[in-house]
Amino acid sequence: KKWKQLSRLQRSVILFLFAFLAVCGVISYTSMGEPWKSLTNKSLDDQRTEPEIPGLKLANPAVLPAPQKAGTNLGDYPELSPQKLPRAPHVRRGPSNLQIKPPWRDVRLKTRHDTSRVVEEPIQADREEKTEKSIISWRGAVIEPDQSTEPPSSKIKEPEKPSSVEAEDQKEPVPINDRQLAVIEAFRHAWKGYKDFAWGHDELKPLSKSYSEWFGLGLTLIDALDTMWILGLKEEFEEARKWVANDLVFDKNVDVNLFESTIRILGGLLSTYHLSGDSLFLEKAKDIGNRLMPAFKTPSKIPYSDVNIGRGTAHPPRWTSDSTVAEVTSIQLEFRELSRLTGDEKFQKAVDEVMKHVHTISGKNDGLVPMFINTNSGQFTHLGVYTLGARADSYYEYLLKQWIQGGKKENELLEDYMRAIEGVKKHLLQRSQPKRLTFVGELAHGHFSAKMDHLVCFLPGTLALGAHNGLTADHMKLAEALIETCYQMYAQVETGLSPEIVHFNLHAQKGHKDVEIKPADRHNLLRPETVESLFYMYRFTGDKKYQDWGWEILQNFNKYTRVPTGGYTSINNVQNPSNPEPRDKMESFFLGETLKYMFLLFSDDIDLINLDKYVFNTEAHPLPIWVPA
Numbered sequence: 001k002k003w004k005q006l007s008r009l010q011r012s013v014i015l016f017l018f019a020f021l022a023v024c025g026v027i028s029y030t031s032m033g034e035p036w037k038s039l040t041n042k043s044l045d046d047q048r049t050e051p052e053i054p055g056l057k058l059a060n061p062a063v064l065p066a067p068q069k070a071g072t073n074l075g076d077y078p079e080l081s082p083q084k085l086p087r088a089p090h091v092r093r094g095p096s097n098l099q100i101k102p103p104w105r106d107v108r109l110k111t112r113h114d115t116s117r118v119v120e121e122p123i124q125a126d127r128e129e130k131t132e133k134s135i136i137s138w139r140g141a142v143i144e145p146d147q148s149t150e151p152p153s154s155k156i157k158e159p160e161k162p163s164s165v166e167a168e169d170q171k172e173p174v175p176i177n178d179r180q181l182a183v184i185e186a187f188r189h190a191w192k193g194y195k196d197f198a199w200g201h202d203e204l205k206p207l208s209k210s211y212s213e214w215f216g217l218g219l220t221l222i223d224a225l226d227t228m229w230i231l232g233l234k235e236e237f238e239e240a241r242k243w244v245a246n247d248l249v250f251d252k253n254v255d256v257n258l259f260e261s262t263i264r265i266l267g268g269l270l271s272t273y274h275l276s277g278d279s280l281f282l283e284k285a286k287d288i289g290n291r292l293m294p295a296f297k298t299p300s301k302i303p304y305s306d307v308n309i310g311r312g313t314a315h316p317p318r319w320t321s322d323s324t325v326a327e328v329t330s331i332q333l334e335f336r337e338l339s340r341l342t343g344d345e346k347f348q349k350a351v352d353e354v355m356k357h358v359h360t361i362s363g364k365n366d367g368l369v370p371m372f373i374n375t376n377s378g379q380f381t382h383l384g385v386y387t388l389g390a391r392a393d394s395y396y397e398y399l400l401k402q403w404i405q406g407g408k409k410e411n412e413l414l415e416d417y418m419r420a421i422e423g424v425k426k427h428l429l430q431r432s433q434p435k436r437l438t439f440v441g442e443l444a445h446g447h448f449s450a451k452m453d454h455l456v457c458f459l460p461g462t463l464a465l466g467a468h469n470g471l472t473a474d475h476m477k478l479a480e481a482l483i484e485t486c487y488q489m490y491a492q493v494e495t496g497l498s499p500e501i502v503h504f505n506l507h508a509q510k511g512h513k514d515v516e517i518k519p520a521d522r523h524n525l526l527r528p529e530t531v532e533s534l535f536y537m538y539r540f541t542g543d544k545k546y547q548d549w550g551w552e553i554l555q556n557f558n559k560y561t562r563v564p565t566g567g568y569t570s571i572n573n574v575q576n577p578s579n580p581e582p583r584d585k586m587e588s589f590f591l592g593e594t595l596k597y598m599f600l601l602f603s604d605d606i607d608l609i610n611l612d613k614y615v616f617n618t619e620a621h622p623l624p625i626w627v628p629a
Contacts, residue, residue, distance in 0.1 A: 179551055179602040184231050186558065186568075187595050190586065191228075191236055193566025194220055200243055206567030207584040215256045218248060223264050223592030225272040225281075226621055230609065231599055245280055250287050253310040258295045258303055259327035261288065263619040264588060266334045270341070271621035282341060289338045289347055296350040300378030301357065303328055303350075322372040322381050328354055330394035332402050333617045340626065355402070358395075359412050365443070366426055367419030369395055384445040388424065389453030389501075394618045396420050397462050401615045404469055407626050417466070421475065424459075432504035432514040437488055438481040439504050450504040454527050457486035457498075458618075461533035464540050468611065476540075483537050486530040487549045489515060496556035497524045497574045517575060525570045526561060526586065528593035528620065535601040539611060550601045557594075593620035 176184075190204075198204040198211035202219040205212055221240050228237040266288050273281035288309070295303040295314040304314040305323050316323065332351040339348035363370055363380035370380040371391035388396065399417035403410055428440045430450060440456050442449045463479035489498040492515045501521035505512055531550055538546040560580045561568045568590055572581035597620060600609060614622035 174603070174605040174608075177602060177604075179547070179554075180599055182554065183595055183599040183602065184233070186554065186562075186598075187224075187227065187231055187233070187591065188236075189562065190567050190591055190595070191224070191233075193563065193568075193586070194591075195239075196566055200247055203588055204567045204586040205584045206563035206565070206569050206586055207582055209565065212585065215261060216252065216254055217250070217256070217261070217265060218243065219264055220586070220588040220591060222248075222268040223588040223619065225268055226275055227591055227596040227599075229272065229275045230596060241278070241280070244284060248284060250284075250291055250309050253308065255306045255308050256292075257327075258292055258305060258307055258314075259324070259331060261307075261309075262292065262331040262334050263617055263621075264592065266292070266338065267617040267619050267621035267623070268592065270334060270337055270623060271617075273341075274622070274624055285338060286342055289335065289342075293346065293350065298375045300375055301350070301353045302373055302375045302378050303331075303354065304375055316375055320372075321376055322374050324391045325358070325369050325371055325373050325380070326390075326392050326394045328373060329358060330398045330618050332398055333405055333615065333623055336402070336405065337623050355413065359416060364423075366423030367416060367421070368423040368427065368443075369420075385443070386423075386427065387442040387453075388428065388440050388456045388459060389442070389451075390455055393453075393455050393458060397458055397618055400462055400466050400469075401617075404465070405615050405623065405625055408469070418471070421463070421466075421478075425478070430504070430506065432485075433506060433508040434512075435488070435514050437485040437504065437514050438478070439485050440482070441504070450506055451501060452485075452489075452504065453501050454486075454489065454498050455529055457482075457489070457529035457533055459533070460486060461536035464533070464536045465611070468540050479533075479537065483530075483533050483546070486533060490530065490549075490553055490556070493517070493574050495524075495560050495571075495574045495577050495580055496552060497560060497571070497580075498527075498530065499524060499574050500527075522574050523570065523572045523583070524561070524574050524580075526557065526568060526590040526594055528589060528597055531594055531597040531601060532616075532620065535597045536611075538601055539606060547602055550598060554598055589619065596620050 193206045193209075194204045197206070197209045198220065200218050200221065201211035202214045202216065203212045204220060221243060225237065225240055225244075228240065266285055269281045269285035269288070273279070273285065291309040291312070292307050294312050295305075295307045297314065298304060302323055304316050305327060306317065307314045332355060335347040335351040339345050357378055358369070358373070361379060363383050365386055368386040369392060370383050371385060371387065372381045373379065374381050386392070396417065399413050399420065403413040403417065406413075408414075424440060427443050427448075429438060430441055430448065431438055432450075439450070439452050440459060442451050460479040460483035463475040463482070467473060467476035467479070486498075489502050490496055492513045493499065499517045499522045501518070503516045503518065504514055505516060531553060534546045534550045537543070538550075557568060560574075560577070561571055561582070563569055563582070567586045570583040570585050570587065572583055574580065609616075609622050613625055615625055616622050
């Protein structure tokens with residue numbers, strides 16, 4: 001009624017004002033500058049001319065801007081069957097094109113990332129309507145493809161570089177909490193030791209205030225790049241970037257391990273490129289990627305373990321012509337992404353051939369693979385030994401993660417993953433005494449061993465990630481049981497830190513705990529696997545106990561492994577609190593993985609590395625999930 005009472009002139013003035021305000025809003029939005037533009041060597045127009053696999057683009061096309069400076073009753077596990085996924089009330093999924101847009105963070109102000117507003121959406125359970133598009137029926141578990149994604153293509157065209165355009169709506173900044181601040185402090189203390197005594201070298205020896213070299217390529221620095229970005233450590237990142245620009249040279253007569261250099265160096269460079277948008281890191285990634293390719297020149301196309309990146313030659317270890325199964329099947333995420341970014345299909349073709357070959361060969365036991373494969377014959381060797389620990393672990397992890405990375409369309413990967421988890425349940429799962437902890441043992445020529453590597457603690461997080469992506473809820477149930485076990489591997493030890501390997505008691509004995517530790521196994525290398533799984537479990541369930549368990553672990557790292565002059569050290573004896581016997585070595589993955597997962601675990605911001613947009617490689621370097629153009 002009031003509108004009708006206005007004169008025509010008054011109505012015109014009001015409409016003009018609304019139009020003027022709308023235009024101002026658009027101009028303000030489109031004129032926002034790129035974050036940290038001084039680190040980007042190319043304009044957006046130049047960046048968008050680089051090649052791409054057709055039909056694919058990033059699920060998160062925008063750059064992740066830098067923040068401001070600064071006993072349980074476990075039950076039994078039936079065969080996989082269709083069940084609804086447990087809902088995680090605090091998990092929200094937003095539109096696929098949303099991107100984190102934080103400014104640099106000042107940790108003193110306890111501000112967190114500005115993030116794009118997300119849309120509340122229930123986690124999808126198994127679809128009840130079965131259509132002809134269902135791709136897997138594994139013992140009753142029907143898995144359907146994500147209808148919004150497409151499989152990776154072997155054809156290449158120019159990709160778009162991540163754009164720094166912000167989403168129109170922004171969430172309120174999420175404050176940094178005290179536990180995250182403690183992680184930042186721990187990182188800075190570790191970084192101080194590295195900077196003071198090992199700058200530009202592979203690993204810090206904090207007690208002797210020196211360094212050790214493995215490849216001579218600054219492993220710790222490269223591994224830590226994306227951690228510094230995520231933690232908002234601008235000054236430290238810029239220093240490290242200068243070293244990468246001026247001192248990181250791959251034209252060296254040095255042998256490197258294909259697997260380790262791929263997950264740490266190539267993965268770290270690709271991840272940092274995606275988070276920062278700085279093309280320096282992509283150029284370095286191209287360089288190392290090309291230098292690693294001679295490893296694939298074998299009779300079977302199963303790569304050699306070692307490459308001389310200066311001479312362009314490759315060879316197996318001196319003592320065998322075998323490669324480790326985990327190593328040759330856990331380089332795929334990185335090489336596939338390098339093809340997508342460079343437009344050169346040779347990288348993806350080489351690693352895809354490995355996976356297709358492993359899919360077809362004999363020697364598996366209900367999806368479980370042996371630990372070794374021959375580079376000449378292409379066949380498994382040392383048959384009859386099955387483990388989810390060293391030499392086989394990340395094979396299973398990368399089956400799932402490649403399927404997620406490529407848009408949930410590569411059916412062979414999913415089939416192999418589902419079959420393998422069934423094999424774990426059938427052959428490797430047992431319960432300990434007295435707490436009846438569910439654990440994953442090993443099988444050697446039909447004989448079960450109650451031995452479990454700390455490395456196996458990646459599995460709860462991987463299972464939870466699969467359940468989050470639509471796989472059977474049985475996987476989440478098993479994840480919840482196994483993460484309890486991994487926590488007990490810390491809690492039942494005198495220092496509160498897990499040894500490298502434990503043996504579980506299968507029979508109740510008076511005065512004995514579930515966990516037994518042999519003298520040769522009682523060292524701790526500052527490993528990340530349990531904290532990694534705690535991060536996934538908290539992200540998908542919202543259960544605060546997982547944060548509390550991680551906090552206990554961080555406190556014990558500080559109590560028993562922290563070196564006053566800078567850095568943290570591996571220890572030889574987790575059973576001796578008065579003298580844990582420091583080993584004088586800080587592995588690069590402590591900064592690249594352990595502290596990164598700690599920081600993410602303590603965050604309540606699901607858009608801080610959103611798991612619907614990124615998939616972590618096995619060295620905790622996040623890479624984008626592909627979606628159709």
